[in-house]
Amino acid sequence: MTNSSLSPSADRSRLRALAASLLAGCTALAVMPQGALAQEPAPAAAADGGTIVLDTVVVDNSDGSSIFGGGYYSGLIVEDTTAGSRMPTRLFETPASVSVITPEEIALRNASTVEEALDYTAGVSTGFYGSDDRFDFIRIRGLDAYAFRDGLPLGLPFGAPREEIYAFDNIEVLRGANSTGFGLAAPGGVINYITKRPRRDTFGEVYVTGGSFNHKEIGFDGGTNLTADDTVSVRVTGKLQDSDKEYDYSNDDEKFFQGGITWRPTAFTNLSIVYDHLNIDSVPGSGGQPIGFDFPRSAFFGEPSYNYRGTQRDTVSLFFDHDFDNGFKIASTARYSSLDSDFGYAYISSSPVAGSTIANRSFFGNDSGSDVFVADVHGLYETSFNSVKSRTLFGFEYRDASGNNDTLFGAAPPIDVRNPFYTGGPTLLPTISSQKTDQRTKALYAQEELTFFDKFIVTAGIRNDWLDLEQTNNFTDVTLSDDLSETTGRFGLTYLLTNEVSVFGSYSESVVPAAIGVKPETGEQYELGVKYQPDAFPALVTASIYDLTRDNLTRTDPITLQRVPIGEIEVRGLDIEAKAELPHNFNLIGSYSYLDSEIVENGTLGNEGNRPAFVPEHIASAFLTYTLPGAGRRGNLTFGVGARYEGQYYFDDANTIGVGGHTEFDAVLVYEIAENATLQANARNLFDKKYVAYGGFGADFYNTGTEVDVTLRYTW
Known part of the structure; x- marks a missing residue:
């Protein structure tokens, strides 16, 4: 049912006008020659008990962009983020729900994928496709999450290469709509990866990991200064x-390298160039499990000779910033990426009928490539007048992307699930789709932040995106094109009740193109929240309620990977998240999310009033660790347990089939065997909870089973 009391179109128009007026007025005030505001970095707290006890955050923005941040984060709690407004802002003062996953948290849980890294984040749900793990599948507040890297768009993770999280200093998660801040994205939220860059200090780590499924891995990360005055760092x-993976006839190999250099010609200027190469030689899935049977996860019903997933990607990123030392700063970020990706596999397309053990199968393949250049340049002016502090951000973004995509599909020989016999890959698989795409987008944006009496913070932003889209059918040489211009706005209020408690409210909009000839998807969100940051120990607790809608909604069909329209979705919910470095050597990460989702409009399919597919009503998680300080020759000993609960969700919008609620447990044990050296054991899904993560159609796909890894790590 619709929510007429919100009056979306009227509210949107009023708030856009308010945002534009506020920006115009504040920009005029901002150019007055007043003293600049100095921003003090967050102090670092000393570690108690060695390298295992998570430290308070250390932020070194002098090594990165003065606007985008990009400094080194150490510990569990992060003070500052750019995810809310693109300007460095204390999380405590940001009028939005933001989470930051640091390298220490990722390493402690031994997360090897983006999905695993986000498992304990409020509002986030992952892993819906189980053993069909061609892509990252991530939802925030029930809707597809869009990914960014250093504030520049990557796009929808579903259909893209799986990111290597060892490339990043941290991962920011913004819950809710914010196209004004980030650009084209869905209203559920965005993920922003912050690339590792050189630092001023000498540091490093090496590790080796071994574990389940013949897993063998080594890694290294380190840097130093090439000059005595820290002018050049690498x-x-x-x-x-x-x-391997947990099923037969699988492999999961990877080669990753990243190198960067930073030049600081003056105390106010930074220039960094980072290159990375990603090579993945893996498999897309197990082929699914026949419905009505209960085979072990290791069972394989695809084709060993036609089961591959490859990624070759080269990326060059450039970061530049300069502080004019008068309140005005400029920064620019640019990235060029060249990608070749493919996959092919056989899967069960229909399970055996009653009394039979013969399952029908299909072949499915894809071959794609792309070249993408994207750049952003922006300025930030900070000033103050009387009891008011002002920060004005304005910028321009440009993106040019071209790509080719071929999809192959055809029938495969059936298979006896009780006595599998593999017949080999296809000699010739028909290409059912071949497309060339060209996309050019430009955007102008501006944001204003006013702080009154160090208590009341007003933020407003406006952005316009121009999109020039072309899609050519390589079979027919027919080209479709579209020119779009979309405006989004954002308005937020924060009130600092005390030094430890703040409250906020916000309205924000989003937009993202769906397909040529299809109206862009738009979204809007209203949110109210409270944040608690105690003085007694490092912690941040955020609780918020929200109401968001996504109009002109399209969905990625899991078989064809094409965008198909389904109408409008509304999600109302509650998110609570806590991260705390508690007294007596305890650390806690906890979250709970309630999602009341509804299909408001669904064309002629008749699903109005149902819950959208893959949206659980409840999500909860907790991860608690305790460190026993070392004594004598015994080093620190850290052990922890985690639990992840996901409520019932449906596999289809008709709500005819789904899975019940389920809980998985994780565990960690870390022992400091010597100074700066640790031996660590991690277990995911400790009790091997088994359920159908996706299925009920041609086949079922189970969740991932128990995985145990042991890591030896040395840092300096």
Whole structure:
């Protein structure tokens, strides 16, 4: 049912006008010659008990962009983020729900994928396709999450290469709509990866990991200064992985290298160039499990000779910033990426009928490539007048992307699930789709932040995106094109009740193109929240309620990978998240999310009033660790347990089939065997909870089973 009391179109128009007026007025005030505001970095707290006890955050923005941040984060709690407004802002003062996953948290849980890294984040749900793991599948507040890297768009993770998280200093998660801040994205939220860059200090780590499914992995990350005055610094990061997956006839190999150099010609200027190469030689899935049977996860019903997933990607990123030392700063980020990706596999397309053990199968393949250049340049002016502090951000973004995509599909020989016999890959698989795409987008944006009496913070933003889209059918040489211009706005209020408690409210909009000839998807969100940051110990607790809608909604068909329209979705919910470095050597990460989702409009399919597919009503998680300080020759000992609960969700919008609620447990044990050296054991899905993560159609796909890894790590 619709929510007429919100009056979306009227509210949107009023708030756009308000945002534009506020920006115009504040920009005029901002150019007055007043003193600049100095921003003090967050102090670092000393570690108690060695390298295992998570430290308070250390932020070194002098090594990265003065606007985008990009400094080194150490510990569990992060003070500042750019995810809310693109300007460095204390999380405590940001009028939005933001989470930051640091390298220490990722390493402690031994997360090897983006999905695993986000498992304990409020509002986030992952892993819906189980053993069909061609892509990252991530939802925030029930809707597809869009990915960014250093504030520049990557796009929808579903259909893209799986990112190597060892390339990043941290991962920011913004819940809710914010196209004004980030650009084209869905209203559920965005993920922003922050690339590792050189630092001023000398540091490093090496590790080796071994574990389940013949997993063998080594990695290194380190940097130093090439000059005595820290003018030039370098950093190199790498990873080699030789592994299988939990099912037969699988492999999961990877080669990753990243290198960067930073030049600081003056105390106010930074220039960094980072290159990374990603090579993945893996498989797309197990082919699914026949419905009505209960085979072990290791069972394989695809074709060993036609089961591959490859990725070759080269990326060059450039970061530049300069502080004019008068309140005005400029920064620019640019990235060029060249990608070749393919996959092919056989899967069960229909399970055996009653009394039979013969399952029908299909072949499915894809071959794609792309070249993408994207750049952003922006300025930030900070000033103050009387009891008011002002920060004005304005910028321009340009993106040019071209790509080719071929999809192959055809029938495969059936298979006896009780006595599998593999017949080999196809000699000739028909190409059912061949497309060439060209996309050019430009955007102008501006944001204003006013702080009154160090208590009341007003933020407003406006952005316009121009999109020039072309799609050519390589079979027919027919080209479709579209020119779009979309405006989004954002308005937020924060009130600092005390030094430890703040409350906020916000309205934000989003837009993302769906397909040529299809109206862009738009979204809007209203949110109210409270944040608690105690003085007694490092912690941040955020609780918020929200109401968001996504109009002109399209969905990625899991078989064809094409965008198909389904109408309008509304999600109302509650998110609570806590991260705390508690007294007596305890650390806690906890979250709970309630999602009341509804299909408001669904064309002629008749699903109005149903819950959208893959949207659980409840999500909850908790991860608690305790460190026993070392004594004598015994080093620190850290052990922890985690639990992840996901409520019932449906596999289809008709709500005819789904899976019940389920809980998985994780565990960690870390022992400091010597100074700066640790031996760590991690277990995911400790009790081997088994359920159908996706299925009920041609086949079922189970969740991932128990995985145990042991890591030896040395840092300096």
